[in-house]
Amino acid sequence: MPIANFNAIPITGPGDQIPVLSRYDPIWGFYTFRQLLENTFNDAQVYHSRAVFQIDGAFTCDAEEVDPDADPAGALIALTTKYEALEALFSAAGAAARPIDTADWFTATDARCIQLPTPIADKLGHRLHAIPLGLTLIEGQYALTLRYSATLGEPQVPSSILLVNGFALNDAQVQIDPPKPIVTRHRMVAGEGSMVNIRNYTQPTISVSGVMPSRAGELLSERAVALSQSLLAGFMELKRVRWSPTGLVVTTLYSNLPVDSPSVDIRPNDRGVSVSVKGLA
């Protein structure tokens, strides 16, 4: 439950007919907090939950210490300035690039995340970071109160990450083709079935594909270049990194895997580079 204890502070703006119990934060104004926990069941019929946070807030003349009667235009500017600052916070997070290092994802250093106001915290008391999903300015008496509704999502890191020569690939797909027989068939004049001659078995093939993020304005990230340079040696190492309660667990899947037909697909508008490479075990 990402919430500690909400103190009840009624909104006291002159436009409020019915006070709402809320907290106050310099960025969020007066706000109330709501959490929806949705469970997604996988093929094994076990679920994994993901939270959506809703913050309904209001910027009021009282809180901004402006007098809407004496200076209605100035009061409106003061309130819209607060809202625009919040909107800019959401826009900046939505436009931010993925941190290059996966370990930084959805932490305080991840520019894609917005820190939720105190006292919202996880069960360990840590402040929460969330990704922006929506921000709506609600119609009302703008000169007196600006109300908004913000929706944020719980960011979650994948349970497993693939490392190719030490470089992380996002959205990785690994196709393993085990050895298969090299077969020659002969149909028989009489009798049923075929006569099958097995010459040998193929070597297993491991095809890897994934995405490496790039910074804004960067067509080919330094990491993608470094990965491609490491593949020039003709071998690759595949490792699986898993998050666990005790830390990262690294398992080597294949080492010294001969490299075959590596390629990169540069997609500037997606701010990423698709990498695919085949390994012959």
Added chain:
Amino acid sequence: MASESAKFVNNLGTLSFSNCLIEIADDWQWSGGIVTRARRIRLTGVVRRAEFDAFDEMSSTRAIGVGVATEPGQRGVLTLPWTSIAKMKLQSIDMPGDTWLHTVNVTAEFVDDDPDSSKYECSFFGITLINPRFVLQLPFRSVRDEYVQMPISGGTIINTLDATFGAIRSRQTYDNMRCVLSGTHLIEEDFDVQKTVEILAHRGGTNNVASTGLPPGYPAYFNMADLSPELATHLPLTNLWVIDSTLAWSFERDQADVTVQMECPPQLLA
């Protein structure tokens, strides 16, 4: 209707609702001749924070997937004042904006859509496949047609009903049967990729597969009863061997689509 209490128990803990309102809705979905029933139950009540925390392992960085960082939730037993329903899914918990200290008003939605059928799992020699599919090519005698060149000299009339200008048709004997087993395999923490590859290739004499009839290194034969005793009652296929297999691993979802293509001599279904 109002009730004193209700509770939901699964592997993560117990969630007790007090002073709750209960709404029950039944849906029947018709798709061709198959009817699927889903019962949705919505509870609005007060829960204790300590209990709720067990269901919400919220942390500032949380891993997705199954079996990582947090134990995956399973279906549980929902106990209502007059009955209890097993294998219920906890679909969502909505905590509205409110002031709270140790208890909170929540709305929880449960779904009872546990199917009576289609819960089948299959194992390919230790590789568990959920949602399995088994595609079987039935034995048949293939037809081969060969065509002669039609005359192109001027004035020749080709009678389309004349067999002379038709195909020379021959019929083959029964060929080997192909069957494909596929399904989803969940990648566990201790997943051994080399062992899995050996099982899928299914060559005799490897670490995990014993030789059967042929020298080590050649295909290891097996019967349908080794894969699925239930299917073997109507598909008593024998002398199956693996001709091709793939494991497509969706890495960040910790699951893989496994496909095993097998071959066997032509056989009749029972």
